[in-house]
Amino acid sequence: MKLKKLKAILLTALKSILSNKARNFLTMFGIIIGIAAVITIMSVGNGLKQKANSFSSLGNADGQISIQSKDLNSDQQPSFSKADIQLVETVPGIKRVKMLNKAFPTPVKVQVGDKSSEQNAIIQNSNHKFTVVSGHSISSDAFELGLNQVLISEQLNQKLKKYNHGRKLVFINQKGFEVDGIFEDGQDSEVLIPQRAYVRDFGSNPNQDLINLYVDKGFNKKATLKAAAKTLQTKSDSKSQVKFAVVDNKASMKFMNKIIDYIAYFIIFVASISLLIAGIGVMNTMYMTISERTQEIGIRRAFGATKNDIRLQFLFESAMLTLLGGFGGILLGEGICYVIGAFAPFKPVTSLQAIGVSVGVSVSIGIVFGIIPANQAARKNLIEIL
Amino acid sequence: MKDNLIKLDDVSKYYLAGKQKVQILKHVSLEIDKEDFAVIMGHSGSGKSTLINILGFLDQKYEGTYGFAGKSYQKQSDNVISKLRNRNIGFIFQNFKLMHNLTVKENVEIPLIYSNRDSDQNLEEDLNQLLDSLGILDKKDSYPSELSGGQQQRVAIARALINHPSIIIADEPTGALDSQNTQEVMELFETLNKTNKVTIIMVTHDDTFANFGNRLFKVNDGVLHEA
Ligand SMILES: Nc1ncnc2c1ncn2[C@@H]1O[C@H](COP(=O)(O)OP(=O)(O)O)[C@@H](O)[C@H]1O
Ligand SMILES: [Mg+2]
Secondary structure, eight states: OOHHHHHHHHHHHHHHHHTTHHHHHHHHHHHHHHHHHHHHHHHHHHHHHHHHHHHSTTTTOSEEEEEEESSTTOOOOOOOOHHHHHHHHTSTTEEEEEEOOSSOOEEEEEEETTEEEEEEEEEESSOTTOOEEEEOOOOHHHHHHTOSEEEEEHHHHHHHHHHHTTOOEEEETTEEEEEEEEEOSOSSOSEEEEHHHHHHHHSOOTTOEEEEEEEOTTSOHHHHHHHHHHHHHHHOTTTTTEEEEEEOOHHHHHHHHHHHHHHHHHHHHHHHHHHHHHHHHHHHHHHHHHHHTHHHHHHHHHTTOOHHHHHHHHHHHHHHHHHHHHHHHHHHHHHHHHHHHHHSSSOOOOOHHHHHHHHHHHHHHHHHHHHHHHHHHHHOOHHHHO | OOOOSEEEEEEEEEEEETTEEEEEEEEEEEEEOTTOEEEEEEOTTSSHHHHHHHHTTSOOOOEEEEEETTEEOTTOOHHHHHHHHHHHEEEEOTTOOOOTTSOHHHHHTHHHHTTTOTTOTTHHHHHHHHHHHTTOGGGTTSOGGGSOHHHHHHHHHHHHHTTOOSEEEEESTTTTSOHHHHHHHHHHHHHHHHTSOOEEEEEOOOGGGTTSSSEEEEEETTEEEEO
16 A cells, blocks of 8 residues: 555544544543453453562472482581583473572561561571661571571561560561561561571471473473483482472462463453443444545545545544554553552553553454444445535 | 547436436437537536536446547446546536545645555645646645635645546536636636646536537436537
8 A cells, every 4th residue: 555545544534533532532431441451450460470470489480499408307408509500401301490599588477466467588597698777686596596586677667666566576477586686678578587497487498499490392391390300310419418309389370370360361251341342332433434424435436545445444443443442441451550559469560462462452343343334435326425 | 530538329327216217318429539628508407417427437337338538447346447537537516525624735635645646756846836826825724614615616626637637527616606706717627728738528507608618518308419
């Protein structure tokens, strides 16, 4: 198509839409609501998933392998060596291996009085990296003996102040801990817990060393991960002292993700119905526009517009109308996401995919519901409309 | 033998009035040559518009044959016919038929949208010259509602001329104008025909203009004869 024609078609469509703002806004309303719902639910689902993933060190990796001492009484936490990593990289199907930060934040429930909240905790054997700004740091004896003492962040302290009535007791996962001091904000956790105390109170060591594995497309993930663990167990320099195992952590995550997906599908289904109704509104508006503009159609046809030109003209107009509605819906959806993010314990995240789906859906509605009126416009009898 | 620009042979046209088939044009035959200025007269309802709608390829449903520049377009596709209208026919209507949400310039440019003259560098210059020659260059960015009837008809004439058509078809072009503007528009047509060698077919029911062209036709109840 010639540029001049395209430009004329777009300008005419825009002019027509702008000259009927009230009616066209009403037409777009359904699209705006529908698309806003799509954007909101997709972003909320996405945000929830990311939040869920952030609680686990897995992130978007395909699996994890842990390293543990065969001697269960050993204090020494073994870790992956460079050689181990290189070994895993040679396993067929392994795309990438990522070492994890040993002290990965672990979610814990912090309770003071009747106020409780979910916080990230660092569980380690020293005050390393933490700067105490009031109170005092945890003594090495306390670390050694595994006393129930903790440090909390300034921010968390601010929150808890109102509830602790000057006492220094907090409950972490229902066990009592004494707050020794307050550390400077800026850590990715709000609580520091001595590792011995954590292991004794909760029976697990959250700091076992892990590597994240990414599997190449086309390889069976489970089998590849197993093969990697086996390779380590048979070839690693430390194979006699340690046990390598594939961590089974995806199951619960997967379930969670699935539920989020199902809810999203359901809401998108509901949104589709509202979009369908909106589409019928678009069709009606296009019929009105066309009947108001029969004279214009006649003039354009008399001076050389083909039936196709006329059809295209109204299809563009209809698609532009719904696309504008789509943009409105995206903005409204972002607004709703912003509000949700301000109140909910997670931030909705709008993916490029969600924007793409919204734009695609709104344009499609314009085309699907515009095609019949546009065809009618193109087929009008010239003599009767001039 | 020289080719006629337009050659109608035994053309009849029927309309359905209810269930009844009414014959509006009765065996019309007509030849018009390049650079002719043909005036078609007749009473209201005699079939003048019906005739020139066929001549201008607005109406393809008739009996008989119609050759344009030696070719028949009776079985051609809409694309071909539309292109033919775009390049070869310049319509002028009694009630101007301008688009009121477009400026003078945009109205005149309508035929350009549908012709492939994108690369033509001189379009803007052409347009200005044309508007200037019609005395409406200063109205280029005005809207039709801001113009007098005479000025609006000049805009319509500019629109008909912009693609340099082989023929101008005007259906009662002065029907909505006062006598002053009527006179001016008719003189404009005369200049176009004499100086610019534009072929013109004009329908009018104003006897004053019977001898304006070099050919005069009369339509009487669907029957055409040259006077
Ligand atoms: N679309 C139509 N359907 C039925 N009859 C029509 C139609 N258009 C015109 N006619 C009839 O055809 C006759 C000729 O009309 P027209 O060519 O417009 O006359 P003129 O232009 O000479 O005044 C009139 O009697 C009119 O009623
Ligand atoms: Mg008429």
